[in-house]
Amino acid sequence: MRIVVVAGGVGGARFVRGVREEVQRHRPGSTVDVIVNTGDDWWLAGLRIAPDFDSMLYTLSGQNDEERGWGRVGETERVSAELHAYGVAPEWFTLGDLDLGTHIARSAWQRAGATPSDVARRLQERWPLGVTLHPATDEEVDTHVQLAGDSAGEVRELHFQEWWTRYRAALPAARFVQHGIERAVPSPGVLDALLDCDTILIAPSNPVVSIGTVLAVPGMVEALTAEAAPIVGVSPIIGGSSVRGMAEACLSAIGVQTDAAAVARHYGLRRDGGLLDGWLVGLEDATAVDALESEGFAARAVPLWMRDLDTSAALAAEALDLALALRP
Structure with a gap:
């Protein structure tokens, strides 16, 4: 099975780790490609920072600081203190010394002419990830x-x-x-991954600034929906609250309720020109299933909390099983 996941942020990284675990346990021979949000990227102190990609990289390689939820385990912050003292980096954004090594490598390669996709391949060569990560686009669209x-x-x-x-x-x-989204196109790795894939999963990432930014890349939605592969999304909202982060503030800004069913409707039903075929909500939102089903979504209520590797893998299994049930 060829699986593609659209994801961003810490929640997306944990979901992808669950997909990898489920594949390794029960679906041998499957491949997993991940389309990673690049809208959070920015330049800081002359370095190109890619928070969502690096969250994926560190989580899947076992380098992530699980207590903080971001950055590298065993970090020190001596260099950041110096950057703050010189006034070239804001005090509210701290980079760990190990993390800075990644940013320096990325920036050096890009200044030498490498594309973000080239850099992504080089960074992934360091650790066996079990999946392949692709930036959504090679253009800067912060x-x-x-x-x-x-x-x-x-x-x-x-x-x-x-x-x-x-x-x-x-x-x-x-x-x-x-800014600059109008000149962006899906990265070559994204288009290759989508060609003849079997299943597309939308991770429980922020619907507005993570998944929404990926979908805003011109041609991305068309590329996702061009194949026959079922598209199944996982709600980032459980019981009226975001699983992680501050998605409520983002949803409110675009006029969408902080509600699992409302997010599904925001993405839209594929047969009506939207994105989704199927949608997973939490057990806390099981009452929304009938309404979503009546509107044409293949909806299921399942445990959504990713408390550990086992629960993350179980959630991935639910998403994959629903996608398989929807295959023509």
């Missing part, structure tokens, strides 16, 4: 946040990282903008 409530018609805009990390999404957002 996400910015336009804030609500500015006076005198002025629009205040922040890079997503400042809004998310410094302000913890507390500043009301009016809209999210990916």
